[in-house]
Amino acid sequence: MIPEPYPVDGAGLGLRRSFLGALAERPPGDIDFYEIAPENWIGMGGVNARRLRALTERHPFVCHGLSLSIGAPTPLDLHFVRQVKAFLDDHGICAYTEHLSYCSDDGHLYDLLPIPFTEEAVHHVAGRVRQVQEILQRRIALENVSYYGAPGQAMSEIDFIKAVLAEADCDLLLDVNNIHVNAVNHGYDARAFLTALPGERIRYGHIAGHYVEAEDLRVDTHGADVIDPVWELLDLAYTRFGVFPTLLERDFNIPPLETLVREVDRIKQIQQAHAGQSSRCAANA
Amino acid sequence: MPEQDDFNQADFIYRQRAFASHLRDPTTFPGPDDVEDRRMAIYRDLVVNNVSALLAGNFPVIRQILPDLHWDGLIRDFFARHRAKTPLFLELGQEFLDFLQGARANDPRDPPFLLELAHYEWVELALQISDAEPDCRLASIRPAICSRIARWSRHFPGISAMASRSIASARTANRMHPRPSRPIWWSIARPATTSPSSRSTP
Numbered sequence: 386m387i388p389e390p391y392p393v394d395g396a397g398l399g400l401r402r403s404f405l406g407a408l409a410e411r412p413p414g415d416i417d418f419y420e421i422a423p424e425n426w427i428g429m430g431g432v433n434a435r436r437l438r439a440l441t442e443r444h445p446f447v448c449h450g451l452s453l454s455i456g457a458p459t460p461l462d463l464h465f466v467r468q469v470k471a472f473l474d475d476h477g478i479c480a481y482t483e484h485l486s487y488c489s490d491d492g493h494l495y496d497l498l499p500i501p502f503t504e505e506a507v508h509h510v511a512g513r514v515r516q517v518q519e520i521l522q523r524r525i526a527l528e529n530v531s532y533y534g535a536p537g538q539a540m541s542e543i544d545f546i547k548a549v550l551a552e553a554d555c556d557l558l559l560d561v562n563n564i565h566v567n568a569v570n571h572g573y574d575a576r577a578f579l580t581a582l583p584g585e586r587i588r589y590g591h592i593a594g595h596y597v598e599a600e601d602l603r604v605d606t607h608g609a610d611v612i613d614p615v616w617e618l619l620d621l622a623y624t625r626f627g628v629f630p631t632l633l634e635r636d637f638n639i640p641p642l643e644t645l646v647r648e649v650d651r652i653k654q655i656q657q658a659h660a661g662q663s664s665r666c667a668a669n670a
Numbered sequence: 671m672p673e674q675d676d677f678n679q680a681d682f683i684y685r686q687r688a689f690a691s692h693l694r695d696p697t698t699f700p701g702p703d704d705v706e707d708r709r710m711a712i713y714r715d716l717v718v719n720n721v722s723a724l725l726a727g728n729f730p731v732i733r734q735i736l737p738d739l740h741w742d743g744l745i746r747d748f749f750a751r752h753r754a755k756t757p758l759f760l761e762l763g764q765e766f767l768d769f770l771q772g773a774r775a776n777d778p779r780d781p782p783f784l785l786e787l788a789h790y791e792w793v794e795l796a797l798q799i800s801d802a803e804p805d806c807r808l809a810s811i812r813p814a815i816c817s818r819i820a821r822w823s824r825h826f827p828g829i830s831a832m833a834s835r836s837i838a839s840a841r842t843a844n845r846m847h848p849r850p851s852r853p854i855w856w857s858i859a860r861p862a863t864t865s866p867s868s869r870s871t872p
Contacts, residue, residue: 428760430801452757458683465757490690492753495724495762496717498689501682509680533712534705537685570709604712 391588392479393418393445396652397632400440402433404642409436413646415653418445420632423472424452441476447589447632448473448481449558453517455527456487456500456510466520473521482526482558482589485510485549497530501537502545507552514553526556526588531563531595531605533570542567543581550586557582559629560591561618562611566603575618584626592619592652593634608637611648616655623659631656693717695750718745721762728763729791732784740779747774760799763792 395417400408408419419440426437440446450469454462473481486497500506518525529546540548550557559582568575594609611633619631633649691699693713701710722745726733733741751773754765770785 424758425760427758429799431799433799434801454757456686458686462757468758487686490687490694492755493757494690494693494717494749495720495754496713498686498693498713501685503682505680506682509682533709534702536689536702536705537682538704598712602708602712604716 391630393447393589393630395630396649396656397445397447397630398645398649399449399632399634399636400437400446401635401639403639405433405436405440407642409439412440412444413642415646415650416444417653418447418630418632420447420449420634422451423448423469424450427468427472438476441478446476446478446480447630448478449528449632450481450483452488452493452495453483454487454489454493455483455485455513455517456506457489458487459489459491461513461516463520466517470521479523480526480589481521481523482528484530485527485546486530486532497532499530499532499535500545501539502535502542503537503539504548507545507548510549511552514549514555518553518555524554524556526558527553528558528560528591529563529567529582530560531566531570531603533602533604535571542571543578547581547583550583555586556588557586558589558591559587559622559626560593561622562591562593562595562615562634563605564618565612565615566595566605569601569603572601575614576621579618579621580625582626587622587626587629590619590622590629590631591634592616592631606637607634611651616651619652620655620658623655628656628659693749698750717749718742721745721748724759724762725766728795729766729788731791732787735781735787743779744774763795767792 396415397418397420398416400419400421421437426434429437448469452462452465453469469481473479484497485500487500488494488497500510514525514527527549529542532542535542546557549555559579561579564575564578567573568578592611592615593605593607594611594615596604596606596608598604623629631652633645633652635645635648639645685702688699689702692701692710696714701707722741725745725748726741736744748766748769752765752769754762756762756765767785767788770788774780775785
């Protein structure tokens with residue numbers, strides 16, 4: 386099956402309020418698309434809402450959600466899912482992505498918690514993804530999240546991810562920094578993990594920096610420059626799966642915009658080095 | 671309801687609830703026995719630091735007025751005793767207000783003006799993100815503001831002047847919690863900058 390082209394292409398940057406004004410005045414030509422979390426913008430009015438609207442009218446955007454809590458032990462917040470749909474439709478944003486994680490019990494905890502890697506959890510998550518895709522009237526991409534512990538683990542992380550994607554019939558947001566962080570934290574080979582992923586489901590990617598807590602413990606802070614082993618993973622991903630649109634995530638210790646643009650440029654250079662390959666091909670060969 | 675029964679029976683559901691309960695109140699609920707405590711410490715810190723940073727952005731004067739330990743205790747109590755229903759970050763301030771008015775109401779540990787000051791700061795934020803025209807805004811908000819400020823000022827006559835200066839300095843100083851966090855959740859209510867420092871043990 387040849388998938389439809391993803392709504393964005395090239396290399397993108399997570400939109401931050403600190404440079405919203407600068408972007409509105411003079412958007413750098415090197416940024417192909419932007420990403421926002423609908424949870425930061427739903428209900429927003431005033432000057433920032435107008436600035437965002439001006440940007441979404443002029444540039445391609447992806448939404449990357451934070452509060453869907455797809456794996457939660459409580460029912461889906463369907464009102465929120467409908468709010469997300471309205472937001473996507475209002476801004477003409479086609480792509481919605483989220484985390485293969487949960488962030489709530491009877492209330493929100495506002496951080497990404499690890500879904501136990503079990504078969505029952507696969508069925509639970511997949512059912513909810515199908516329901517969300519039906520309401521949103523589009524496929525969604527789930528991100529392979531970083532995790533620091535695996536409570537109740539009955540299957541490997543790679544098997545859990547593959548099982549959810551297959552049963553839900555959804556896409557994968559490939560985060561190469563998370564693969565590196567998880568490989569260090571859980572003692573596996575990052576390259577082997579990456580190449581075992583279902584390439585035909587990879588539609589979009591993230592790259593970011595992290596915090597070194599200890600030699601064997603990394604924290605996914607999105608607060609540092611991307612390190613070379615992670616750049617190498619991105620290169621391997623393009624080699625193995627073809628080029629896919631990729632976003633630089635920087636949420637913390639945010640440097641000036643021109644510094645971020647340079648990191649986005651590096652994504653583009655790696656993409657251009659693979660320009661001869663067909664992008665987003667089914668690559669199980 | 672059948673769906674809720676299914677939730678109650680599954681082992682992974684039990685583990686998720688237990689995991690979250692521990693993060694909400696680590697002194698009362700133990701962590702999972704199959705995860706190293708130094709890894710749970712990362713989760714404990716991330717959860718508290720994220721919300722601490724968000725709420726400090728929404729309530730910068732409260733953050734500046736309260737000593738670090740008191741603020742930290744307030745955030746931990748927020749997690750332990752309040753169940754935030756909103757998935758939207760613009761509404762997190764309202765959740766904090768609900769907590770101060772509910773579970774934390776009249777807590778003897780807190781300054782007597784805390785709730786009124788929180789209302790004042792919440793109104794500021796509401797005005798910033800409102801689409802309402804200025805005259806309509808004042809007509810609907812002014813009575814609430816005046817009432818709150820009057821009650822708040824009575825508690826501590828000098829606080830309103832101090833708070834005005836703090837609000838101005840908080841906007842420029844933007845002091846945040848010093849521990850690194852993973853602020854993938856970030857407040858758009860206040861500009862947020864911070865410096866990295868070594869993660870301290872709780």
